Amino acid sequence: MSSPEPTIAPTTGAINVKRRRVIVAATIGNLLEWYDNFIFGVLALTMARLFFPAGNEATSLILAFVTYGAGLAMRPVGAIVLGIYADRIGRSAALYAAMFIMGLGTALMAFAPTYQTIGVWAPLIVLLARLLQGFSGAGEIGSATALLVESAPAGSRGLYASLNASSQQIGFVLAAFVVMVMNLAMAQDEIDAGGWRLPFVFGLAIVPAALYIRANLGEPDIFRQRAKERRMRSAFAIGRAGSLLLALGMLFLYVIAGSVLFVYMPTFAVQKLGLTGASALFATVVATCVTIACTPVAGAMSDRLGRKPLLWIATVSFVLLTYPAFVLILAWPSIALLLLVQSGFGILLALYVGPLFSALAELFPTRIRAVAVSLTYGIAGIIGAFAPAFATWLIVVTGLVGAPAFAVIGAATLSAFALLVFEDRSGEPLS
Known part of the structure; x- marks a missing residue:
C-alpha cells in the first residue's frame, strides 16, 4: 500500500520548523527571478557588446534592453x-515546474x-532564456502566494504572504552584492x-537545492479538500472579473512606486542630483x-489590525509625501539625504x-487563487516595467525635474479607488 500524500495543515502559533521548509520552498523562486533580472540589467552594457553587436553602442544597448x-x-x-496548473494539479507541482523552467533559462x-x-x-539563445525566465516567474508568484496563505497558521496569513514580497527584495540585494564583488575583483x-x-x-x-525542497512538499489541507469537490470552471468567469480588476488596481501602487522610487532612482540621482552611480546604488540597496x-512586520501587523488600515495609511502617505520628498532632495542633493x-519610501x-x-x-x-494572483501580478508587472520610461517622459513634457513623483x-490615487471597494477578509477563513 502506498503511503498517503503529505499535507500541510495550518495550526496556531508562530513559524515552526515544518513550515520553515514551506517558506523556503515558496519564496526561493521569487528570489532567483529578481536576482536574474537585476543581474541582466546591471550587465546590459556587457551583454550588448557580446551578444548584440550592431555597429554602435546605442543600438546594441537598445537590443539588449528589448x-x-x-x-x-x-x-x-x-x-x-502555470496558474491553472497550480489550481488543478497542485501548488507544489506548479512550483517545481516553475523552478525547473527558470533553472533552464538561467x-x-x-x-x-x-x-x-x-x-x-x-542573441536568439539569450532571447529564449529571457522568455523562459519570464514564463516561469509569472507562474511563480501566484503558486507561492497560494501555498503560503493556505499553509499559514490561523491568524498569520499576512505574515506568511509578506515573506514572498521580502524574497523579491532579497534577490535584488543579493544581485547587487554579487555584481559589486565581481567589479572589485575583475x-x-x-x-x-x-x-x-x-x-x-x-x-x-x-x-x-530548490528543486529538491519543492519535490518533497505536500499540499495544504484546504487545497486537497477543494480538489475533491472541484468542478472545471474558467478562471475568467464573469463573476470574478470584478475581483481581477480590483486586484490589478491594488497592485498599481506597488509596481509603479517600486519601479520609480527604487529601480529608476539611481539613474535619477546620477542625472539630476549629480551623485555618483556607486553612491546612488548604495542608497537604493540600503533602502531595499x-x-x-519592515515587510514581515507590516504583514504581521495586518494579521492583528486588518489589511485595509495599513494599505490606506501607505496609500495616503504616498500621495501626500512623494512630491515634497522630490523637492527636498532636489534642493539639497546629497547621498545622506x-x-x-x-x-522612508x-x-x-x-x-x-506587507x-x-x-x-x-x-x-x-x-x-482559482494561483492563476488569479499570477495573472494580475503579471499584467501589473508589465505596467510597472514602463514606469521609469514614463517618469523620464514626464520630466520632458512638464519641464519639472520632480515630475516622476506624479507617476x-x-x-496611489488609482489604488485608492480600488481600496474604496476592497472588502477586508483577513479575519475570515479562506474560501
Whole structure:
C-alpha cells in the first residue's frame, strides 16, 4: 500500500520548523527571478557588446534592453498556464515546474556562446532564456502566494504572504552584492572575457537545492479538500472579473512606486542630483534592506489590525509625501539625504506590500487563487516595467525635474479607488 500524500495543515502559533521548509520552498523562486533580472540589467552594457553587436553602442544597448523586456511578454502566458496548473494539479507541482523552467533559462544565459562564436544564434539563445525566465516567474508568484496563505497558521496569513514580497527584495540585494564583488575583483576586460557568466552560474547553483525542497512538499489541507469537490470552471468567469480588476488596481501602487522610487532612482540621482552611480546604488540597496526588514512586520501587523488600515495609511502617505520628498532632495542633493528619503519610501512600500499579497490571495477562492494572483501580478508587472520610461517622459513634457513623483501619486490615487471597494477578509477563513 502506498503511503498517503503529505499535507500541510495550518495550526496556531508562530513559524515552526515544518513550515520553515514551506517558506523556503515558496519564496526561493521569487528570489532567483529578481536576482536574474537585476543581474541582466546591471550587465546590459556587457551583454550588448557580446551578444548584440550592431555597429554602435546605442543600438546594441537598445537590443539588449528589448531582449531583457521580452520576458515581460511571457508573463501573462506563464501566469495562465502555470496558474491553472497550480489550481488543478497542485501548488507544489506548479512550483517545481516553475523552478525547473527558470533553472533552464538561467543555464542558457550562463553558458550561451557569444556572437563572435556562433553569430546570430547567440542573441536568439539569450532571447529564449529571457522568455523562459519570464514564463516561469509569472507562474511563480501566484503558486507561492497560494501555498503560503493556505499553509499559514490561523491568524498569520499576512505574515506568511509578506515573506514572498521580502524574497523579491532579497534577490535584488543579493544581485547587487554579487555584481559589486565581481567589479572589485575583475577588470572590465576580464568581465567581458567570461567573468560576466559567474553571477549567472551563482544563481544557477541555487536551482538543485530548490528543486529538491519543492519535490518533497505536500499540499495544504484546504487545497486537497477543494480538489475533491472541484468542478472545471474558467478562471475568467464573469463573476470574478470584478475581483481581477480590483486586484490589478491594488497592485498599481506597488509596481509603479517600486519601479520609480527604487529601480529608476539611481539613474535619477546620477542625472539630476549629480551623485555618483556607486553612491546612488548604495542608497537604493540600503533602502531595499529597510523594506526587507519592515515587510514581515507590516504583514504581521495586518494579521492583528486588518489589511485595509495599513494599505490606506501607505496609500495616503504616498500621495501626500512623494512630491515634497522630490523637492527636498532636489534642493539639497546629497547621498545622506537620498538615503534618508529612499529609506522612508522603503518603510511606506513595506507598509503597503506587507498586507498586499495576503489581501490579494483572500480575494479569490481556492480553485482559482494561483492563476488569479499570477495573472494580475503579471499584467501589473508589465505596467510597472514602463514606469521609469514614463517618469523620464514626464520630466520632458512638464519641464519639472520632480515630475516622476506624479507617476507615483497617480498610481496611489488609482489604488485608492480600488481600496474604496476592497472588502477586508483577513479575519475570515479562506474560501
